[in-house]
Amino acid sequence: MRGAVIHAPGDIRFEELDDPQIVEPTDAIIRTVVTCVCGSDLWAYRGLEPVDQPHPMGHEYVGVVEEVGGAVTSVKPGQFVIGSFATSDNTCPNCLAGYQSNCAHREFMSTCQAEYVRIPNAQGTLVATDEHPTDAFLPSLLTLSDVMGTGWYAARAAEVRPGSTAVVVGDGAVGLCGVIAAKELGAERIIAMSRHESRQKLALEFGATDIVTERGEEGIARVKELTNGVGADSVLECVGTAQSMQQALHSTRPGGNVGFVGVPHDVAVDGQELFFSHVGLRGGPAPVRGYLPDLIERVLTGRINPGKVFDLTLPLEQVAEGYKAMDERRAIKTLLKP
Amino acid sequence: MRGAVIHAPGDIRFEELDDPQIVEPTDAIIRTVVTCVCGSDLWAYRGLEPVDQPHPMGHEYVGVVEEVGGAVTSVKPGQFVIGSFATSDNTCPNCLAGYQSNCAHREFMSTCQAEYVRIPNAQGTLVATDEHPTDAFLPSLLTLSDVMGTGWYAARAAEVRPGSTAVVVGDGAVGLCGVIAAKELGAERIIAMSRHESRQKLALEFGATDIVTERGEEGIARVKELTNGVGADSVLECVGTAQSMQQALHSTRPGGNVGFVGVPHDVAVDGQELFFSHVGLRGGPAPVRGYLPDLIERVLTGRINPGKVFDLTLPLEQVAEGYKAMDERRAIKTLLKP
Numbered sequence: 001m002r003g004a005v006i007h008a009p010g011d012i013r014f015e016e017l018d019d020p021q022i023v024e025p026t027d028a029i030i031r032t033v034v035t036c037v038c039g040s041d042l043w044a045y046r047g048l049e050p051v052d053q054p055h056p057m058g059h060e061y062v063g064v065v066e067e068v069g070g071a072v073t074s075v076k077p078g079q080f081v082i083g084s085f086a087t088s089d090n091t092c093p094n095c096l097a098g099y100q101s102n103c104a105h106r107e108f109m110s111t112c113q114a115e116y117v118r119i120p121n122a123q124g125t126l127v128a129t130d131e132h133p134t135d136a137f138l139p140s141l142l143t144l145s146d147v148m149g150t151g152w153y154a155a156r157a158a159e160v161r162p163g164s165t166a167v168v169v170g171d172g173a174v175g176l177c178g179v180i181a182a183k184e185l186g187a188e189r190i191i192a193m194s195r196h197e198s199r200q201k202l203a204l205e206f207g208a209t210d211i212v213t214e215r216g217e218e219g220i221a222r223v224k225e226l227t228n229g230v231g232a233d234s235v236l237e238c239v240g241t242a243q244s245m246q247q248a249l250h251s252t253r254p255g256g257n258v259g260f261v262g263v264p265h266d267v268a269v270d271g272q273e274l275f276f277s278h279v280g281l282r283g284g285p286a287p288v289r290g291y292l293p294d295l296i297e298r299v300l301t302g303r304i305n306p307g308k309v310f311d312l313t314l315p316l317e318q319v320a321e322g323y324k325a326m327d328e329r330r331a332i333k334t335l336l337k338p
Numbered sequence: 339m340r341g342a343v344i345h346a347p348g349d350i351r352f353e354e355l356d357d358p359q360i361v362e363p364t365d366a367i368i369r370t371v372v373t374c375v376c377g378s379d380l381w382a383y384r385g386l387e388p389v390d391q392p393h394p395m396g397h398e399y400v401g402v403v404e405e406v407g408g409a410v411t412s413v414k415p416g417q418f419v420i421g422s423f424a425t426s427d428n429t430c431p432n433c434l435a436g437y438q439s440n441c442a443h444r445e446f447m448s449t450c451q452a453e454y455v456r457i458p459n460a461q462g463t464l465v466a467t468d469e470h471p472t473d474a475f476l477p478s479l480l481t482l483s484d485v486m487g488t489g490w491y492a493a494r495a496a497e498v499r500p501g502s503t504a505v506v507v508g509d510g511a512v513g514l515c516g517v518i519a520a521k522e523l524g525a526e527r528i529i530a531m532s533r534h535e536s537r538q539k540l541a542l543e544f545g546a547t548d549i550v551t552e553r554g555e556e557g558i559a560r561v562k563e564l565t566n567g568v569g570a571d572s573v574l575e576c577v578g579t580a581q582s583m584q585q586a587l588h589s590t591r592p593g594g595n596v597g598f599v600g601v602p603h604d605v606a607v608d609g610q611e612l613f614f615s616h617v618g619l620r621g622g623p624a625p626v627r628g629y630l631p632d633l634i635e636r637v638l639t640g641r642i643n644p645g646k647v648f649d650l651t652l653p654l655e656q657v658a659e660g661y662k663a664m665d666e667r668r669a670i671k672t673l674l675k676p
Contacts, residue, residue, distance in 0.1 A: 228431065245609065260613065264609030
């Protein structure tokens, strides 16, 4: 089969690779129907994370089951499935507590920009749809394996409630999905921080009520101005830099909550500052698996359409161009078709 | 009148001071019935916080109203009152959201180890009891102005729920009150971290089910051992050092919560570590004012007896010895009688 391999920052190649095999009885092999490039893939692409040796890329996928190991009974060959970027047995104490992305057997997916993928912990990771969905649903279903689930977790971690005010820091695919989540969870006012016209437009379409283009101190002041000087009830931090975390913490009212889902890079939170802010803080890799049944239902009933974050579709073999377009901000998110 | 003044680390003097006066129409003057020394007073006493010039000390108090300003209608001269260490108007958005200790008009009390005290924002800060309580209730009522309310907030911020497992880091008065709070909020298992026999005994009396004497990596391992390898649902961090914060964060299960109420000194939380832990974190000066009606009721009905944290009672004029005994860990907490 063929798939994407990163050789060095900026160097993504589409190469011939070994076909994945069942290694453990808990594995499944899927044929990839669609996959995509994630904002977090850009950390390595931009050289902000080391690339010590060439390795496959990609952690978002929907597909059709080709083969299952002997211990897998919940899905079977021929079924259309969606799974999380973090695998889980869905039976350990962390899974049962709703934190499948901290499963005792967790493995992070990392080979999904390919024609076939081995899924560890398939029993607890994959969710099959009743029927094969039509093509129109594929982009939205694909977002459920990461960005839409991650936006959902950001909103839940930030404790968005009916009638509340939410701020979304970050206008990438996760931030835009965070807007959808905040709306679905009942936020009355949703302030999206964005300075890119196409992303602002999508944020408004997804339910944002206000756009803030300012950043730093000015951005914080603008949010305060929009929230009677108090700050927002909930802030979704969807970037992962020291600057975006400061933006989030200072935009939150005392007693409010920040949900942070951008993998933090060089972020340290000062204890005394957090203390006197009274802000609650929770982050982490999203427990996407737990949300899948609910979010699949919302997609297939047409209630949400997160697939709109894909503004570039390419054949999988053009994966390198998919990275490049996102790196140069010509695309929000690239969908790849094998 | 007379009161305590710190002149330098280790140098507390009981001195003649000006009688406090009504300055703002929102003020009240109370005659102190009992006051005490707080663990946080020791930061200055130990030279860990600067003492730039001599200043009065103390932020915990119960008393009898002597005089009120023209804007104060909720309490009147002759009433017995309890108030928070942080004053509040109890009407601003932060107060209405339950964070009175982040009131727009907040002033931190700092002159309470004295015979008379000026209380700013008296209307929103003081709560009067129906009758003058008998002497037996005074120690417990006094704890409500800070340590018991702070332990309560630690348990609430850590989201202690019926049936849950709670760990309390710190065996000072706040930690011990945190044990009471965890029990009242329904924790089934309460693990108190303490290596002092008298404090262990009091923790068990207050409802702790397990004592952990180990610290650092060993302490974390012991908590994990007691919680099926997963960690506790809720951890109350009642110290404020980098070490105690690490102890708290690593003792919490993924998806669990840390409530931190020790004022952090040189504490920074690594963003990536917090991210991958999935732990929720909230701290701050406790919104004691909001808890007062409920906690006064629990004290006066005999349901809780947090006054037991006072294991030394001295006349106010011996305030210097009260500090010394706590600094040398001869006393958990010193009650002072004018």
